[in-house]
Amino acid sequence: MPALQWLNLKPLTGRAATAQNQTTMDFCNALKTLLGENAVLTTPEDRASFERDWRGLSQYPAVAVALPKTPEQVSEIIKLCAAEKIAIVPQGGNTGLVAGGVPIANTPQLILSLNRMNAIRSLDLAADCLVAEAGVPLATVQQAAKDADRLFPVSFAADGSAQIGGVISTNAGGVQVLSYGNMRAQVLGLEVVLADGSIWHGLNALPKDNTGYDLKQLFIGAEGTLGIITAACLRLHPAPRARATALVGTSSAADAMALFQSMRRIAGPALTLCEFMTAEALALGGRAPFEAPAYLLLEISALEEDATPQALIERVLEAALEDGTALDAVIAQSERERDALIAMREAIPEGELHAGGAVKHDISVPLGRMAEMVVATEALIAKTYPGCRLNIFGHLGDGNLHINVRPPEGDALSSLNKAEITTNVESLAVSLGGSFSAEHGIGQFRLAGMAAHKSPEALALMRRLKTAFDPTGLFNPGKTIPESPND
Ligand SMILES: Cc1cc2nc3c(=O)[nH]c(=O)nc-3n(C[C@H](O)[C@H](O)[C@H](O)COP(=O)(O)OP(=O)(O)OC[C@H]3O[C@@H](n4cnc5c(N)ncnc54)[C@H](O)[C@@H]3O)c2cc1C
Structure with a gap:
């Protein structure tokens, strides 16, 4: 992993703690000068819903939550954070299922919420595309397309809250991938603020552009580890009749x-x-x-x-x-x-959460092995975790199943050995030629799967890319790429 050595990982006491508090206050005041008083949330009550993931499984404090309005403000925030050695956790609708958009423990972090960057900048019906800022809810893009007699096909249960920047950063799929592809297939161009504060204006609307590396692809599915997406040019499709x-x-x-x-x-x-x-x-x-x-x-x-x-x-x-x-x-x-x-x-998903939650998985296998995966999972759970209840659903046509293991009736979720169950289910999918993470990404919760199943060559390449884009480890530390055994 790139150097995180400037992040102070030990809790401070005495005079050092007082000095740190002063630094934090100075940092928050500088943010307020930059963004305005109301665009910086500092109290624990105001920060709480941003710090907690959708399932309520992860909650660590952030120094503050910043709510910029423009890419230029995002750029200034990045420069300030780099100077103060405070990491940045980009956050959209905070509906991600792997705790990618919330802080990790023992690290000074700023949550950079894209909530206020919520304009649809333009609609081009000749080119069948629109440009939406990162904080536009997915449902708003779907509606804008519908109003223009077009279709924006990415759709899933959280589309009222999930935002374009988050959906791109997780390369989300949803219920219509089998015909239209996942989020990656809908992105024509991106605007991204980079780790040195510069803004990459890559918002072109060209279906064809073979001018070297296709840079936008690197940010799609990167879970906020390489840059902050501030806007996207999205492809629209003909509306079904x-x-x-x-x-x-x-x-x-x-x-x-x-x-x-x-x-x-x-x-x-x-x-x-x-x-x-x-x-x-x-x-x-x-x-x-x-x-x-x-x-x-x-x-x-x-x-x-x-x-x-x-x-x-x-x-x-x-x-x-x-x-x-x-x-x-x-x-x-x-x-x-x-x-x-x-x-x-x-x-x-919401019904499951209200019923006490589950050990969740998001696997994919080749289509020819879907039925085998279901049968083998049922056998595995019945034999190894008797009494546990299975909640299996998903996008059959994409080979993608959510295999969720619920505790026996009357038992709490905490009674389950989550890590062991996950290792077993994910290893089963991988043994059938599948993936341990089909559409939700890695975040914090799938790091063990990355370490276990991603090849050393792939991990080494990912670490080199991370270092090239974000040499000081400013963006979203502790997510997506597991720590190298050599760190
Ligand atoms: C009920 C429910 C159903 C779901 N169904 C599906 C489904 O069918 N298919 C599917 O694929 N997913 C599904 N999801 C998960 C899905 O990945 C997320 O809901 C969505 O894609 C994340 O969008 P968000 O704006 O909430 O991002 P967040 O949760 O806020 O963030 C997700 C990741 O993106 C990063 N990020 C956010 N914004 C930016 C930005 N502007 N720039 C850089 N990085 C950024 C964050 O740091 C984090 O790593 C579901 C979730 C829920 C709660």
């Missing part, structure tokens, strides 16, 4: 997979959504209209006014009901019914 949505019951993951493949064969990229949920998972999101061991939520979208996706979905489902691949099915008859089906799927 018709769609059909169905909830289908199946008896197993293998049948769900078979059904997905039939749908995909017939609908191709028009199959825009294919979500898998076990009965236990769906029960956390709401009451299913019928009972089945597992469910698929499917959606076919069409760009033509006269298309009949409903007829297509009915045709495939009739065949599946006949051959037994499907046990039961409902097709939404209105937008309201469609929204209710989607809402039930999207309510699963």
